[in-house]
Amino acid sequence: MSRIGIFIYGIVCYLVFLAVFLYGVGFIGGFLTPTSLDGILLSSLGEALTVDLGLLGVFAVQHSGMARPGFKEWWKRVVPEAAERSTYVLLSLLVLAALFIYWEPIGGVVWNLAPGAARDVVIGLYVFGWLLLLYTTFLIDHFDLFGLKQIWRRLNEKSYRAPVFRTPSLYKLVRHPLYIGWLTIVWAAPTMTVAHPIFAIATTAYILIAIRFEERDLVSAFGNVYVDYRARTSMLLPRLWPRR
Numbered sequence: 001m002s003r004i005g006i007f008i009y010g011i012v013c014y015l016v017f018l019a020v021f022l023y024g025v026g027f028i029g030g031f032l033t034p035t036s037l038d039g040i041l042l043s044s045l046g047e048a049l050t051v052d053l054g055l056l057g058v059f060a061v062q063h064s065g066m067a068r069p070g071f072k073e074w075w076k077r078v079v080p081e082a083a084e085r086s087t088y089v090l091l092s093l094l095v096l097a098a099l100f101i102y103w104e105p106i107g108g109v110v111w112n113l114a115p116g117a118a119r120d121v122v123i124g125l126y127v128f129g130w131l132l133l134l135y136t137t138f139l140i141d142h143f144d145l146f147g148l149k150q151i152w153r154r155l156n157e158k159s160y161r162a163p164v165f166r167t168p169s170l171y172k173l174v175r176h177p178l179y180i181g182w183l184t185i186v187w188a189a190p191t192m193t194v195a196h197p198i199f200a201i202a203t204t205a206y207i208l209i210a211i212r213f214e215e216r217d218l219v220s221a222f223g224n225v226y227v228d229y230r231a232r233t234s235m236l237l238p239r240l241w242p243r244r
Contacts, residue, residue: 003154003155003157004155006080006082006083006151006154006155007151007152007154007155009083009086009151010082010083010086010147010148010150010151011148011151013086013087013089013090013093013146013147014086014089014146014147014148016089016090016093016094017089017093017146020093020096020097020100023097023100024096024100025130027100027103028126028185028186028189028199029123029126029189030191033100035100035101035103036105037103037105037195037196037199038105038189038191038192038193038195038196039105039107039193039195040105040107041104041105041106041107041108042104042105043104045106047104048104048105048106048195049106049198051102051103051104052103052104052106052195052198052199053198053202055098055099055102055103056099056199056202056203056206058095058098058099059092059095059096059099060206060210062091062092062095063092063095063210064206064209064210064213066088066091066092067088067213067214067217068213068217069217069220069221072084075087075088080154081150081160082150082151082153082154082160083147083150083151084147084150085144085145085146085147085150086146086147086150086151087147088147089146089147103195104195105193105195106193106194106195106198107193107194107195108193108194109191109192109193110192110193110194110196110197111191111192112190112191112192113190113191119190122188122189122190123188123190125184125188126184126185126188126189126190128184128188129181129182129183129184129185129188130181130185131181132177132178132180132181132184133178133181133182133185134181135181136170136177136178136181137178139168139169139170139171139177140163140166140171140178141163144163165218165221165222165225165226165229167229167233171233172233173233173234173238174233174234174235174236174237174238175215175229175230175233175234175235175236176211176235176236179207179211179236180236182203182207183203183204183207183236186199186200186203186204187200187204211235215230
């Protein structure tokens with residue numbers, strides 16, 4: 001691919017991210033999207049569970065598997081290095097979009113908050129989760145995370161510079177504020193049917209497992225710098241007092 005071709009490809013991948021991101025807000029929250037996480041059961045319970053768990057499993061394997069350093073090194077033999085991150089983002093988004101489209105609602109109301117203060121608070125937490133998620137991507141370099149920095153430097157015939165280890169803002173309090181955003185999103189539901197806790201529990205389990213793999217890669221990349229950071233900083237819940 002030419003420099004301009006890679007640049008256009010990366011921009012298209014980022015536009016796909018914006019579209020899937022906005023659709024996800026509606027899908028999980030039940031706002032203005034053709035498909036929704038919550039809804040009535042349209043098929044048999046066994047079929048719905050099989051489809052939903054299968055979609056979640058495919059996303060977990062693809063998203064985590066392609067993020068491993070060993071796979072990345074092999075993948076760069078297939079796609080240009082400058083387009084590697086954009087391709088990873090695109091494939092993750094396509095799998096996520098398939099989950100949104102083919103998800104099978106299960107019905108059955110776990111809770112449904114009546115209009116009022118409690119419902120407004122939960123909706124506020126839901127919106128806060130998405131804002132926190134987006135904010136933390138900028139703390140760790142949003143443009144590198146979604147491949148834009150790579151394609152821009154390739155367009156200008158500059159070599160790629162890998163991010164250095166930093167602990168800005170929220171990363172001084174917890175090691176994974178981005179995942180706090182995700183956990184808030186999946187659990188802050190004003191209306192929750194049976195499918196919603198399945199989605200939330202599976203997402204929570206995936207996050208806890210993914211953190212282990214991610215931190216192993218970070219230790220390999222940054223050595224004792226990350227080991228020391230991990231020792232003094234909690235994973236998801238801020239400590240009320242510093243560790244000695």
